[in-house]
Amino acid sequence: YPIISTEELVPRVRLYRISAPRIAKKAAAGQFVIVRVGENGERIPLTIADWDAHEGSISIVFMEVGTTTTKLSRLQDGDAVVDIVGPLGNPTEIENFGTVCLMAGGFATATIMPIARAMKTAGNRVVTIVGARNKDLLFWRDRLSSVSDELIITTDDGSAGRKGVVTEPIKEMLERGEHIDRVIAIGPSIMMKFSALTTKPFGIKTIVSMNPIMIDGTGMCGCCRVSVNGQTRFACVDGPEFDAHAIDWDNFMARQRTYVEEEKRSLEICRC
Ligand code: FES
Numbered sequence: 001y002p003i004i005s006t007e008e009l010v011p012r013v014r015l016y017r018i019s020a021p022r023i024a025k026k027a028a029a030g031q032f033v034i035v036r037v038g039e040n041g042e043r044i045p046l047t048i049a050d051w052d053a054h055e056g057s058i059s060i061v062f063m064e065v066g067t068t069t070t071k072l073s074r075l076q077d078g079d080a081v082v083d084i085v086g087p088l089g090n091p092t093e094i095e096n097f098g099t100v101c102l103m104a105g106g107f108a109t110a111t112i113m114p115i116a117r118a119m120k121t122a123g124n125r126v127v128t129i130v131g132a133r134n135k136d137l138l139f140w141r142d143r144l145s146s147v148s149d150e151l152i153i154t155t156d157d158g159s160a161g162r163k164g165v166v167t168e169p170i171k172e173m174l175e176r177g178e179h180i181d182r183v184i185a186i187g188p189s190i191m192m193k194f195s196a197l198t199t200k201p202f203g204i205k206t207i208v209s210m211n212p213i214m215i216d217g218t219g220m221c222g223c224c225r226v227s228v229n230g231q232t233r234f235a236c237v238d239g240p241e242f243d244a245h246a247i248d249w250d251n252f253m254a255r256q257r258t259y260v261e262e263e264k265r266s267l268e269i270c271r272c
Pocket of ligand 1: 213214215216217218219220221222223224225234235236
């Protein structure tokens with residue numbers, strides 16, 4: 001799968017446009033692909049940030065955090081990845097809900113973008129809230145503005161938008177009695193957990209996109225399991241989106257930490 005173009009969006013976050021015509025033909029907002037960088041590489045899930053059926057390309061955005069994403073970040077225009085499986089997972093439920101609040105933490109801006117576009121096209125009033133540590137980590141503000149009725153930026157240090165965490169604006173909106181029909185929150189687990197805690201007292205349906213470790217992506221290995229309403233569900237085939245208020249967050253976050261030591265060691269010994 002040849003890489004058509006690469007772009008560094010912000011430090012350590014890269015956008016790749018990859019030739020994958022059959023995936024581009026079928027992709028929908030909320031779906032993902034599983035990428036293997038080399039013959040002996042692990043398989044990592046990455047959200048489809050955009051696609052162009054005419055060109056036959058998909059765009060993925062990833063942050064350089066471990067061995068595989070570091071190897072991926074070394075590739076240049078014209079290089080190729082060994083395989084991409086997709087589109088996987090269920091597309092986001094898109095309909096005219098009324099007012100939809102989309103929350104993105106960190107580089108999940110890329111994941112939120114196609115959802116915002118689809119929600120806007122479906123006739124929703126779209127309020128998008130993006131949170132980042134500082135202004136240097138923000139990207140696609142213009143793109144998001146073009147598909148949002150309101151775009152709110154928050155940064156931890158106040159260097160752009162309002163100072164504070166991404167959950168504060170929606171908390172204030174709900175406390176003021178503003179009507180919101182649906183919330184979709186995507187980002188680090190801790191951010192999604194606190195988004196769920198924020199909206200729960202107000203009874204607003206809140207959807208999150210889970211990002212567990214995955215292997216096959218087809219519901220067979222059980223690696224991506226998530227406890228939803230006390231039942232085991234697989235993020236790859238039952239998700240990746242679930243009702244945020246039904247997730248056992250402590251269990252999920254503990255599972256995500258399972259291989260932290262191995263991941264550190266892998267990065268130390270990898271020749272990337
Ligand atoms: Fe194997 Fe989901 S990744 S069951």
